[in-house]
Amino acid sequence: MIALANILIDGVMLGALYALFAAGLSLIFGVMRLVNLAHGDLIVVAAYLILVIASQFGLNVFLALALAAPLMFAFGYVLQVGLLNRVLGGDVLPPLLVTFGLSIILQNGALALFTADSRRLPTAGLESASLAFGPFAVGLMPLMTLAAAVLVIFALNRLFFGAAIGRAFRAVSDDADTAELMGVDNRKLYALAFSIAMIFTAIAGTLFAIRTNFDPAAGPIRLILAFEAVIIGGLGSLWGTLIGGMVLGIAQSVGAALSPTWQILAGHIAFLIILVVRPSGLFPRTRD
Numbered sequence: 001m002i003a004l005a006n007i008l009i010d011g012v013m014l015g016a017l018y019a020l021f022a023a024g025l026s027l028i029f030g031v032m033r034l035v036n037l038a039h040g041d042l043i044v045v046a047a048y049l050i051l052v053i054a055s056q057f058g059l060n061v062f063l064a065l066a067l068a069a070p071l072m073f074a075f076g077y078v079l080q081v082g083l084l085n086r087v088l089g090g091d092v093l094p095p096l097l098v099t100f101g102l103s104i105i106l107q108n109g110a111l112a113l114f115t116a117d118s119r120r121l122p123t124a125g126l127e128s129a130s131l132a133f134g135p136f137a138v139g140l141m142p143l144m145t146l147a148a149a150v151l152v153i154f155a156l157n158r159l160f161f162g163a164a165i166g167r168a169f170r171a172v173s174d175d176a177d178t179a180e181l182m183g184v185d186n187r188k189l190y191a192l193a194f195s196i197a198m199i200f201t202a203i204a205g206t207l208f209a210i211r212t213n214f215d216p217a218a219g220p221i222r223l224i225l226a227f228e229a230v231i232i233g234g235l236g237s238l239w240g241t242l243i244g245g246m247v248l249g250i251a252q253s254v255g256a257a258l259s260p261t262w263q264i265l266a267g268h269i270a271f272l273i274i275l276v277v278r279p280s281g282l283f284p285r286t287r288d
Contacts, residue, residue: 013142015249016149024197040223046205076198110216234281
């Protein structure tokens, strides 16, 4: 029983990280219906940026994150205004091709700057610290990741459903043409949404790079995991994204308990089963 509980706890903690991967992706898709194929690579770029800031200025990684977040915000704004806004429209193919090309550019740029060597964010032993809860020992970093995931999803929900800018986001998402006729500047809203998503991407990149090694080619698998978390939870449901990440994490933990070679495969199998049983996800949000 204790072994099963440990598997479930590990899965929930791992799933929280996957939900963080998916938060920015969910925001971007929710506002502008953009499938960003470069999302995983942007997570890796954020990890490298924080590594550079931490190493160059001798800062704690969380202080480096505080400096990197506004830089990622500005990068997202420039990227959306200078590139992505030019290809958004009725046809979904141009944005797909552009973000695919952006993914390749980011990967090769990181390879040229940082080589193929794997890196990891130093935390002076924080990643190995744990807290005891009766017969269970839970890692401090996984607990921080879970707390961060809950706070990020909560903040996104408050943004969407409790703030004026959230009403504008929902209006543009539901009917961009009508929103523009009512005086909403869709392009500026898209840029703001992408910029906010990049802040969440920086948070995800930090916790990911503390948990495990990363290299320039680490982005695509992060993208796949984020997509699976979003689809399992249900498109349009932010809390569903958190649950979707946890379902994926638990499936991988169960697979790893059976055999180390089954960890990733078990998550993909769980994703396919849910897709067959509930094609719209566990908690789909219908439009009002």
